[in-house]
Amino acid sequence: MQATRTSARRLASALLRWYARHARALPWREPPGAKSPDPYRVWLSEVMLQQTTVATVRPRYARFLARWPTLDSLAAAPIEDVLAEWAGLGYYARARNLHACARIVAAEHRGRFPDSEAGLRALPGLGDYTAGAVAAIAFGRKVAAVDGNVERVIARLDAIATPLPAARAAIRARVASLVPPSRPGDFAQALMDLGATTCTPRQPRCLLCPWRAACRGFASGEPERYPVKPAKRARAMRHGVAFVLTRSDGAVWLTRRESRGLLGGMRQVPTTAWTATPPSAAAIRVASPAGASWRKLPDPVRHGFTHLDLALEIRVARLANGGRPRGDGAWWPRAGLAQAGLPTLMRKVLDAALGGRAP
Numbered sequence: 001m002q003a004t005r006t007s008a009r010r011l012a013s014a015l016l017r018w019y020a021r022h023a024r025a026l027p028w029r030e031p032p033g034a035k036s037p038d039p040y041r042v043w044l045s046e047v048m049l050q051q052t053t054v055a056t057v058r059p060r061y062a063r064f065l066a067r068w069p070t071l072d073s074l075a076a077a078p079i080e081d082v083l084a085e086w087a088g089l090g091y092y093a094r095a096r097n098l099h100a101c102a103r104i105v106a107a108e109h110r111g112r113f114p115d116s117e118a119g120l121r122a123l124p125g126l127g128d129y130t131a132g133a134v135a136a137i138a139f140g141r142k143v144a145a146v147d148g149n150v151e152r153v154i155a156r157l158d159a160i161a162t163p164l165p166a167a168r169a170a171i172r173a174r175v176a177s178l179v180p181p182s183r184p185g186d187f188a189q190a191l192m193d194l195g196a197t198t199c200t201p202r203q204p205r206c207l208l209c210p211w212r213a214a215c216r217g218f219a220s221g222e223p224e225r226y227p228v229k230p231a232k233r234a235r236a237m238r239h240g241v242a243f244v245l246t247r248s249d250g251a252v253w254l255t256r257r258e259s260r261g262l263l264g265g266m267r268q269v270p271t272t273a274w275t276a277t278p279p280s281a282a283a284i285r286v287a288s289p290a291g292a293s294w295r296k297l298p299d300p301v302r303h304g305f306t307h308l309d310l311a312l313e314i315r316v317a318r319l320a321n322g323g324r325p326r327g328d329g330a331w332w333p334r335a336g337l338a339q340a341g342l343p344t345l346m347r348k349v350l351d352a353a354l355g356g357r358a359p
């Protein structure tokens with residue numbers, strides 16, 4: 001849906017009126033309608049808030065600011081100190097980028113942040129959202145700042161049927177059309193607050209929302225359907241055969257996987273290659289570590305990796321004393337299997353083959 005000019009203006013006004021009464025009081029913020037805040041503080045808070053909750057950031061922001069109250073003081077700090085101060089906030093690339101950005105702004109911009117979205121976007125650690133947020137909030141630029149909260153609100157407002165991430169460009173264009181020429185910083189923060197406190201992922205509080213009358217998601221009766229999630233791609237399926245070869249003293253024959261690929265370099269019981277269709281009799285014969293009398297277990301072991309599911313048929317055999325399997329490997333005493341560094345999949349295999357007596 002494309003808003004008319006009037007409806008966009010009306011939506012922005014309604015949101016700003018709501019913000020005047022319901023703005024969250026946050027330590028890095030000026031109250032609604034106040035002058036633009038210090039760009040250093042806006043930037044610092046926005047970087048800290050990436051992937052981290054407001055509750056976690058509050059005390060850490062205060063501590064960080066007490067230690068480095070200005071951009072120049074941060075630029076002069078050793079990176080080790082910044083990383084140590086960041087400890088526990090996670091995503092340490094943020095701290096490295098923060099420090100690199102401070103140094104660039106100090107050295108190349110005479111200590112002043114660029115005041116445009118494009119100028120900010122060129123600095124380390126400032127993606128589309130952060131550059132937009134700093135440009136709007138600290139410099140009053142009429143630009144869109146679109147994070148996950150904002151995407152949700154807009155997808156519901158317009159009942160956007162296109163799933164994410166394909167809908168992102170349309171959402172961004174819609175936000176840009178709504179940003180008012182005056183108080184774009186307040187508008188950006190109001191939209192963030194609406195997403196954080198009212199248009200929440202579950203059970204949005206539509207009855208308290210300033211956009212309810214215009215909201216197509218609300219009108220549909222199912223605002224939580226939006227944003228539409230992309231259909232899950234079917235995971236690839238792989239098949240293989242695993243060979244659990246034991247000795248009469250209970251030791252198990254273990255080999256090492258090739259260094260490349262899934263579980264690369266890790267210990268395993270020998271297996272066939274993991275292929276899209278179950279391996280052929282010839283492939284099973286070649287991969288088998290010994291010409292023993294193999295018994296097939298009735299159920300395969302199933303294991304999910306990030307991008308694929310694996311079904312391993314299990315074959316077990318006992319090698320006569322003195323027998324030597326083919327290929328590189330070693331006999332591991334049953335009691336020492338816990339120290340073999342076996343991946344979860346191989347623990348499952350041994351558990352199935354040894355009747356719950358695996359590591």
Ligand code: SF4
Pocket residue numbers: 153156157198199200204205206207209210211212213215216217218223
């Ligand atoms: S009316 Fe409900 S679904 Fe629509 S924007 Fe407001 S809170 Fe979100």
